[in-house]
Amino acid sequence: MGLLWHHHLQALTGNIVKITLLPSQNFGQKLSPHKQPKINYNYTHLNGLSEQCSYQIAQSKHLNNADVIILCVKSYQVKQVLVSIAAKLNKSAMIILAHNGMGTLTDIDNSVLKQHAILALLTTHGCARSVPTHIIHTGSGNSDLGLLSGELSVSTIKNITQLLQQALPNVQWHKNIIEKQWLKLAVNCVINPLTALYNINNGDINSAQFVEIKTMLLNELVLVAKAEQYNFNTTELLTLVNQVATTTAKNCSSMRADILARRTTEIDYINGYIHRLGLKHDIATQKNTQLWQQIKQLEAN
Ligand code: PAF
Secondary structure, three states, X not given: OHHHHHHHHHHHHOOOOOOOEOOHHHOOOOOOOOOOOEEEEEEEOOOOOEEEEEEEEOOHHHHHHOOEEEEXXXXXXXXXXXXXXXXXXXXXXXXEEOOOOOOOHHHOOHHHHHHXXXXXXXXXXXXXXXXXXXXXXXXXXXXXXXXXXXXXXXXXXXXXXXXXXXXXXXXXEEOOHHHHHHXXXXXXXXXXXXXXXXXXXXXXXXXXXXXXXXXXXXHHHHHHHHHOOOOOOHHHHHHHHHHHHHHOOOOOOHHHHHHHOOOOOOHHHOHHHHHHHHHHHOOXXXXXXXXXXXXXXXHHO
């Protein structure tokens, strides 16, 4: 996702706006004060055409000067990555979180929350990485942007929304992004663990055998969301989940991809988040808890 946004922002702004990328393998390492060599990568567009491009690895001065940080890391990496870069950040930089799941805001250090506006960017664009230096834009989508914490002026909101919209449309600003996060969570708490456990494509969860479990998972989400003052309806959420499964029918979900590649998944911030809210509000979340544990087991294996 980081390379996808980098690619489109770079294509839009050329050299007018300086855009650099800090690959995840560089997190935690001392950032170089010196100019870094450019890294080549291949980008395959939606129409199948490919081009060779390059990105520049961020140096310490880029973090010092950046107005916007788009943090395209997994939910479980947010805390650690912010710890490693917070001290180097421009004091007025906004931080945009772009991950699946919910609950990362409580992981973030208070000093970071006090200093920076934190935004959420939710996207349905499909992107696959065949090798670290080749990404494929597999499906067009939409993105929702909004403020999670801190303050932003009206003109800053307008500028950042416009920039992202021009780079990779459609991007829409939402006053209540948390409501959108809940909708995305509903999609992820059904599609991700089921596709990972059964090793199936997204579209396969629309078969009759999954109707009951999908409804149970969403019923539990509706109850915990209500306890958090957000009102949803299971039937409407089920329609949404089924629609996303249909439009991404041939896709491999991110959680299934993580399991297949033996990586840690985002389950703690998806079904695990619903489990934690269940404990907090004394609400039974049997199915979400069960899937959370089953995926943890798969990860451990
Ligand atoms: O995590 C994912 O893979 C995606 O959020 C989604 C929507 C399930 C589509 O694959």
